[in-house]
Amino acid sequence: MVESFVLNTGARMPSVGLGTWQIEPEAVCNAIYAAVKSGYRHIDSAVAYRNQKEVGLALKKLFEDGVVKREDLFITSKLWSGNHAPEDVDDDISSALEDLQLDYIDLYLIHGPIRIKKGTMLIPENLIPTDIPATWRAMEKLYESGKARAIGVSNFSCKKVEDLLAIARVTPAVNQVECHPVWQQAKLRKLCQSMGIHLSAYSPLGSPGSPGYCGPSVLSNPIVIYIAEKLQKTPAQVALRWGLQMGQSVLPKSADETRIKANFNIFDWSIPEDFMAKFFGIKQARLLKIEFAVQPQSGYNSLEDLWDGEVEKENGRAECEDHSDFLRCFL
Numbered sequence: 001m002v003e004s005f006v007l008n009t010g011a012r013m014p015s016v017g018l019g020t021w022q023i024e025p026e027a028v029c030n031a032i033y034a035a036v037k038s039g040y041r042h043i044d045s046a047v048a049y050r051n052q053k054e055v056g057l058a059l060k061k062l063f064e065d066g067v068v069k070r071e072d073l074f075i076t077s078k079l080w081s082g083n084h085a086p087e088d089v090d091d092d093i094s095s096a097l098e099d100l101q102l103d104y105i106d107l108y109l110i111h112g113p114i115r116i117k118k119g120t121m122l123i124p125e126n127l128i129p130t131d132i133p134a135t136w137r138a139m140e141k142l143y144e145s146g147k148a149r150a151i152g153v154s155n156f157s158c159k160k161v162e163d164l165l166a167i168a169r170v171t172p173a174v175n176q177v178e179c180h181p182v183w184q185q186a187k188l189r190k191l192c193q194s195m196g197i198h199l200s201a202y203s204p205l206g207s208p209g210s211p212g213y214c215g216p217s218v219l220s221n222p223i224v225i226y227i228a229e230k231l232q233k234t235p236a237q238v239a240l241r242w243g244l245q246m247g248q249s250v251l252p253k254s255a256d257e258t259r260i261k262a263n264f265n266i267f268d269w270s271i272p273e274d275f276m277a278k279f280f281g282i283k284q285a286r287l288l289k290i291e292f293a294v295q296p297q298s299g300y301n302s303l304e305d306l307w308d309g310e311v312e313k314e315n316g317r318a319e320c321e322d323h324s325d326f327l328r329c330f331l
């Protein structure tokens with residue numbers, strides 16, 4: 001039963017979603033069309049990805065062409081970091097709904113525990129401390145209004161999830177976080193499972209080649225390659241299938257039709273238990289640390305603060321620091 005996961009709202013979330021970060025606006029329509037034709041029913045988007053309007057055009061075309069109906073798709077979007085103030089949250093989703101040409105969003109997430117001043121760009125000078133309880137109360141109103149059929153968070157550590165649960169009236173349905181064989185999130189997965197929060201894996205292939213990601217590769221990990229060879233699958237399929245068997249949805253991004261199809265071809269086979277056990281031997285490293293958010297004005301004085309200790313200090317930190325520009329369009 002890995003084709004979909006049931007959220008704490010009762011809704012079913014298809015377990016493989018197409019990631020849309022870093023797909024060029026002019027390419028995203030073809031990618032989504034190819035994905036849906038291949039069987040994907042879940043699209044992960046965000047205003048921060050700067051292609052949300054084009055995602056909306058792709059959805060419109062799919063509906064007009066009769067490929068799928070709105071209710072067949074699960075669409076995620078995310079609150080912009082400059083719109084955390086409670087009075088801005090409703091406008092934020094309204095603008096996402098307009099971009100996407102939808103009248104509801106299946107899942108709306110706080111994109112990260114990172115906030116900037118309203119109307120400014122995501123650069124370190126504009127960072128301000130978050131007030132997650134206030135933002136969450138506004139997210140709860142979106143859920144009650146039906147504009148968002150589920151609400152959740154992204155990039156939340158165990159501590160941030162626990163702090164949120166202490167004040168939430170509506171338990172988040174999802175925590176979308178970096179998760180793949182090289183950063184398995186064992187502690188967070190256990191916490192989320194025990195609280196009825198679904199863990200959704202972003203960068204499930206380790207985001208190969210993305211600036212800002214540093215550390216060991218997922219797709220060239222010897223254990224992943226060994227298992228792929230044994231099962232006659234690709235390393236990407238093994239990484240994704242591992243995610244499903246761990247109980248998480250996976251959001252692989254590809255703009256290439258062949259890889260889009262291959263990444264979905266993970267349902268009619270499984271990784272045997274003895275091979276699943278081998279993943280526990282992989283040395284762990286968070287690949288995306290988001291260093292630029294560590295600033296006096298953000299309230300995060302260190303990476304340990306930002307991730308509440310869930311980060312490996314020794315892993316390539318210096319290499320990452322130069323990529324902060326790129327990450328500005330990301331949260």
Ligand SMILES: NC(=O)c1ccc[n+]([C@@H]2O[C@H](COP(=O)([O-])OP(=O)(O)OC[C@H]3O[C@@H](n4cnc5c(N)ncnc54)[C@H](OP(=O)(O)O)[C@@H]3O)[C@@H](O)[C@H]2O)c1
Pocket residue numbers: 018019020021022044045111112154155176177201202203204205206207208209210219234236237251252253254255256259260262263330331
């Ligand atoms: N909430 C957040 O803060 C957050 C952060 C990061 C990502 N996300 C979401 O998660 C999605 C996925 O994460 P991601 O884009 O960082 O990384 P990813 O899905 O782990 O990796 C994407 C990269 O892998 C390549 N690729 C795809 N399929 C492949 C295959 N079968 N074999 C080899 N290479 C393959 C893609 O290139 P091609 O396009 O050329 O195939 C692309 O360069 C994002 O698009 C976004 O929707 C959310």
